[in-house]
Amino acid sequence: MLTYKTSGVCAREIKFEVEDGKITSVDFVGGCPGNLIGLSSLVEGMDVQEAIDRLSDIRCGNKKTSCPDQFSKALKSFMDSSTESA
Template sequence: MNTYKTRGVCSREIRFEIEDNKIKTVQFIGGCSGNTQGVSRLIEGMDVDEAIRRIDGIDCGGRGTSCPDQLAKALKEYKAAN
């Protein structure tokens, strides 16, 4: 299980698992429950690069980031380390 501490959003942390470059599970800790569950379910099973392409740069309320964008950052960090 990988853990990413979020910045600038309501969720505090993202936990995720990657297997064969596919996103196996995603769990947001904190944040808007319905939205983060929706993002998680849509992303699970997706190729890491495709997920990054789709969610990178999404903004929430002018914050310059969002929970999906933070997940993209977490996935990029994971790819750089592996």
């Protein structure tokens, strides 16, 4: 399981797993439980790049980011590290 420390949102971190380019599990620590459980349910089984495309640049109120946007950043970081180690 990978862990991403968030910035600028209520959730403190995101724990997630990816297998064969698909998101297999997501768990937000902190934040709005109902929304984040719903988001997790929607992206599980989704292709990593599709999730990045759908979630990037979503804002929460007047914040410059959101939990979905932070998850897209976590996935981008995962993709970058996967590319470097390949």
